[in-house]
Amino acid sequence: MNFAGGEQVRDVRQRTLDLEGAEGNRLAGDVYDTGKQGAPVLLVHGGGQTRYSWAGTAERLARDGMSAIVIDQRGHGESDWVEGGHYRFRDYAADIVAVAEAIGRDFGAAPVAIGASLGGIASTLAQGERAQGVLRALVLVDVVPRMDPEGVGRITGFMAERMHEGFGSVDEAADAVAAYLPNRKRPRSTEGLRKNLRLHEDGRYRWHWDPRFLMGAFSVNSTALEDMRRMEEVARGLTIPLLLVRGGSSELVPEESARHFMELVPHARYCDVTGAGHMVAGDRNDIFADAAIDFIRSLGAS
Template structure:
C-alpha cells in the first residue's frame, strides 16, 4: 500500500490523499492488488468515480488501480491561486506519478481521459520520457474538433453558478446533453458528481474557477496543437488510443493523424460510444484496457 495519507476504507478501495505539484491535496481511491500500479486521471468536470467499475475490473485482474480526483474536482482541494491551466494539471500528474514510483518501485501506467489524457501526455513529455511505463489516452488527441470542445464547455458552464434544485433536475440536464445514453435507474452515481450547497441546491463537484477563474483550463500555450503533436511524436512508451466511434471531439481523421505521430501506438475504436467512452460502453472499454495491459 502506498504511504500516501490514508483516510478511510470504502468498499473495495482505500480513500487517501496524494500531494499535487503545489502542495495541493488530491483525493484518491486505491484498489490494491499484487500487480503493478495503474493511475487513472479523469476528464474535466468529472471525478475519480468515473473509473470505479474499470478500477475494480483491474483489481480483479491483479492490477493495483489508483483513481485520482484532479485539482479542483471531487474531493480534491480547490487551489487557492485558482490555477487550472493544462500545465497545472500536468504538473500534478508528474507529482503523483513520481510518488507512485517511489512507493511501488516501478513507473506507473497511466490512463487519462480528455483533460487527464492531455495532462498525462504533457507530463510524460516534460519529464524527458522517464515518468510513465505506458500511456492510455481516452478520446483525446493533439488536434480535436473545436465545436465539440465548445459544446462540452458550454454544458459545464450552463448551470455552473445556478445549480439544480434536485438530483432529478441534474439528471434531466444530462439526458438533454447526452440523448443517446440510457438514463440510469438510480441517481446514486450522479450524486458523487454533485455537491449540496448551504442553499439546498446541487452544483457540479468542481471549482467554478476551472472555467471562469484567472487561470482557467482555456489558458494555454500559443500553439497548443503543435505542442501536443510534438509531445505525441516523442512518445517512446507503449501507447493506446481509445476513441469513441461517435465522439464529438476526436474524429477518425484525428485518430489517423495520431497514429502517424506515434506509429507504435495501438487504437481501440469503441462502437456505440461518444466522448465519455468509459461511461457509454464500459464493457468494451474494459476489454480494450485489459488486452493492452497484457502486452506490457
C-alpha cells in the same frame, strides 16, 4: 502517499488515498486491489468528472491483479480547489508528474496512465516534462491534440450553462444531463450523479468543480492552444507503449484526427469502440476495460 480505511468490494479492496499535487494541493483518491500490490495503473478522469467515473474499470483492473489508483484532479470532486486558481492543462500535468513519481517510489515501478480527455492531455504533457519520463505506458481515451472545436464548445457550453445558477434538486440536474445526452439510457438511480454535485448553503446543487476551472484567469482555456501544440510536440517524441481508444461516435475526435495522431505516434495501438461517444468508459466500459487490460498485459511483467 497515505492510505486509510478499507472496505471489501467482493474480492476487491477499495481504500481511500491522499496524494500531494505540484502546489502542495491535496488530491483525493482511492486504490483498488485484492490485498496484494500489483503493477500500478493511474486512472485520470476528464474535465467535469470525478474519480468515480473509473470505478468499474478500476475494479476490473484490480481483479486482473493490478493496483488501480484513481484520483480526483485539482479543483474536482473531493480534491482541493487551488488557491491561485491554476487550472491550465500544464498545471494538471504538473500534478500528474508529482503523483506518478510518488507512485514510482511506493511501488518501485512507474505507473501505466489511463487518461480520459483532460486526464489524457495532462498525462501526455507530464510524460514530456521529464527527460526519462514518468510513465511506463499510456492509454489515451478519446483525446488527441487536434480535437473538433465544435464538439469541445458543446461540452464546455453544457458545463458552463448552469455553473453559477445550479439546480434545485438532483433530479433537475439529471434532467439537464438527459437532455444533453439523449442517446444515453437514463440511469434508474441518481446516486451516481449526486457524487458530481455539491449542495450549497442556499439549497442549490452545483457541479463539484471550481468554476475558475472554466472561467478563471488561469482556466483550462487560457492557454489551451499553446498547451495542445505542446501535446502534439510531446506525442511526436513518445517512445513508451501507447494505446489510443476512440469512441466510435465521438463528438470530439473525428476519424481524421485519430489518423493524424497515429501518424505522430506510429508505434501506438488503436481501438475504436463502436457504440461509445466521448465518454467511452461510461458508454461501453465492458469493451473499454477489455482493451485496456489486453494492452497492459502485453507490456509483460513490470
